[in-house]
Amino acid sequence: MRVKVVAFDVDGTLYPNSAVYVRALPFLLRNLSAVRAFARVRKDIRKIRPVGDFRRTQAELFAARRGISPEAAEMLIESVFYRRWDAITRKARLFPHARETLARLKGAGFRLAALSDFPLSAKLEAWGIGGLWDYRRSCEDIGYLKPNPEPFRDLAGFFAAPPGEILYVGNNYAYDIVGAKNQGLMAAHVTRHAPPASRADFSFSDFRRLGDWLTEE
Numbered sequence: 034m035r036v037k038v039v040a041f042d043v044d045g046t047l048y049p050n051s052a053v054y055v056r057a058l059p060f061l062l063r064n065l066s067a068v069r070a071f072a073r074v075r076k077d078i079r080k081i082r083p084v085g086d087f088r089r090t091q092a093e094l095f096a097a098r099r100g101i102s103p104e105a106a107e108m109l110i111e112s113v114f115y116r117r118w119d120a121i122t123r124k125a126r127l128f129p130h131a132r133e134t135l136a137r138l139k140g141a142g143f144r145l146a147a148l149s150d151f152p153l154s155a156k157l158e159a160w161g162i163g164g165l166w167d168y169r170r171s172c173e174d175i176g177y178l179k180p181n182p183e184p185f186r187d188l189a190g191f192f193a194a195p196p197g198e199i200l201y202v203g204n205n206y207a208y209d210i211v212g213a214k215n216q217g218l219m220a221a222h223v224t225r226h227a228p229p230a231s232r233a234d235f236s237f238s239d240f241r242r243l244g245d246w247l248t249e250e
């Protein structure tokens with residue numbers, strides 16, 4: 034195994050999305066049309082080049098959809114989608130064996146990275162895994178969301194590693210797996226149903242299998 038760096042997506046990868054559905058339901062219902070608009074904005078912004086100031090562009094796209102000013106949009110995004118949503122995900126329970134697998138990989142000498150489309154804030158600390166990471170960054174700070182090349186290039190640049198020595202682990206096939214493979218990284222897909230002819234080098238739903246695959250010769 035030539036992998037030296039194991040990089041993880043966060044939401045839906047370290048914890049199952051189902052872990053937040055129940056707690057998120059009142060939030061989603063209360064903010065339904067704003068949630069829909071924000072989801073569209075996050076989709077649209079992936080296709081814009083150059084993005085320029087990420088937060089500003091995001092606010093402008095949201096403002097146009099909602100008929101409000103970019104300033105009001107920026108404040109609303111901050112309070113609803115960053116702070117409140119962050120508080121919900123912070124309480125999520127990680128996938129079974131995720132924590133022990135991260136510690137096992139660290140102990141086996143892999144360098145660990147967390148690379149998320151959303152701000153990481155203090156989530157990793159809240160989950161008790163704050164001390165494991167050599168790299169932690171939000172794609173927003175890099176300026177482009179996945180599957181754009183910039184986040185994956187940022188990883189390779191930080192570790193000064195050939196992309197082929199980096200494994201990206203994620204739950205979203207189009208963003209995480211295709212995005213990583215297109216930049217020459219290896220990719221592991223967290224899923225119960227791998228797509229036919231998946232481009233992932235490895236697919237798993239039990240974190241222990243990921244640990245086994247990475248540590249066996």
Ligand SMILES: [Mg+2]
Pocket residue numbers: 042043044045046203204205
């Ligand atoms: Mg994800």
